[in-house]
Amino acid sequence: MTKKIAGRLAGLVSIAPALLLSGCNNLDLLAPKGPIGAAEKSLIATSTWAMLIVVVPVIFLTLLFAWRYRASNKSAEYRPNWSHSTAIEVAVWTIPALIILFLAVLTWKSTHELDPYKPLESNVKPINVEVVALDWKWLFIYPDLGIASVNQLAIPVGTPVNFRITSDTVMNSFFIPQLGGQIYAMAGMQTRLHLLAEEPGDYAGTSANFSGKGFSDMKFRTLAESQQDFDAWVAKARASTDHLSMDRYYAVAKPEEKASVSYFSSVDPKLFNNIVARYNNGHVIDNMKDVNCAPNGTKG
Incomplete structure (x- = not known):
């Protein structure tokens, strides 16, 4: 049952971008025609994928836990005195911290590279x-x-x-x-x-x-x-x-x-x-x- 649910969720995730964008006829921001626009599109995509590393598993696990520990599931393990897991603590703190660090470095680098006051390098007279x-x-x-x-x-x-x-x-x-x-x-x-x-x-x-x-x-x-x-x-x-x-x-x-x-x-x-x-x-x-x-x- 768990594998079946996981398969369905994976299918939904794979078609979600198409569903979200299906009503849009003119996505100018995602169709850049210059180096600055292309760099900004890449920055948006990189940031989105980095955040999805947390978002997708959280959504999946929320649905999985709700299904697995539903009231009608008598086979689920009942542990009323459970209060701590070192593995969970390490995961929930380390992964977001690494993502934030990555985004911080990306932001610092891109802020300087895409500074609007910075002239573009070119052999052509502006x-x-x-x-x-x-x-x-x-x-x-x-x-x-x-x-x-x-x-x-x-x-x-x-x-x-x-x-x-x-x-x-x-x-x-x-x-x-x-x-x-x-x-x-x-x-x-x-x-x-x-x-x-x-x-x-x-x-x-x-x-x-x-x-x-x-x-x-x-x-x-x-x-x-x-x-x-x-x-x-x-x-x-x-x-x-x-x-x-x-x-x-x-x-x-x-x-x-x-x-x-x-x-x-x-x-x-x-x-x-x-x-x-x-x-x-x-x-x-x-x-x-x-x-x-x-x-x-x-x-x-």
């Missing part, structure tokens, strides 16, 4: 993008190209992207699940993120921090394109008749739900720094080391 979270849309500024866009981010495949991120509204969180990384955008402060797309594609970008009425539609598309297609996208932006001066920015920054994609053929070169500095009496704060704030206030 592209710089300044990101501004607004109500309820995203503004992307390309300072080296002198263009900008709303709710659409284009990047060349195989090229590192250096993001500088801030907010001109409440705290938000910038996230492209398939490329990895999630980091806060906060008014008066700038955070950094480094990503790279290894495959062409149209990837979802989102706000991962509740920011009010239009939060659910605060999304953008990330176009990872070949250099030729990216150059065509840049030419498209430069063909726009709209110019993002500081005065024009105030109109763009007004709250708007389900904002459409728009392009700007020129940008005030001081725009991003002005947005950051307006909350700090003219002083630009680069990462949270410059202010008295807990470390988890800077990186997501």
Whole structure:
């Protein structure tokens, strides 16, 4: 009987992931298209398997003990005075302690390797993008190209992207699940993120921090394109008749739900720094080391 139960439980465990994921059509986090996303997926999988070493046996033994020592089982040994087992004590303390130690080492190592402020190593010159979270849309500024866009981010495949991120509204969180990384955008402060797309594609970008009425539609598309297609996208932006001066920015920054994609053929070169500095009496704060704030206030 015990072997039969164990066999059934093993079968359920083997199909559980498929059952849990069967209702999901778009698992971006588990389909990475860049080195950071792939490393984060591996970290999630490793941590999950490490914890399952305890979780699965506990679930199995709980069900087994409930069955074996049920009231109707007269053959089960009755030991009302039993109170201690050295073997059980060693198992219940040693195994979790080893798992915690393993996860601690893994966390320490991965925290440094996946530091969002750490530039990616590459022979390709990175592209710089300044990101501004607004109500309820995203503004992307390309300072080296002198263009900008709303709710659409284009990047060349195989090229590192250096993001500088801030907010001109409440705290938000910038996230492209398939490329990895999630980091806060906060008014008066700038955070950094480094990503790279290894495959062409149209990837979802989102706000991962509740920011009010239009939060659910605060999304953008990330176009990872070949250099030729990216150059065509840049030419498209430069063909726009709209110019993002500081005065024009105030109109763009007004709250708007389900904002459409728009392009700007020129940008005030001081725009991003002005947005950051307006909350700090003219002083630009680069990462949270410059202010008295807990470390988890800077990186997501």
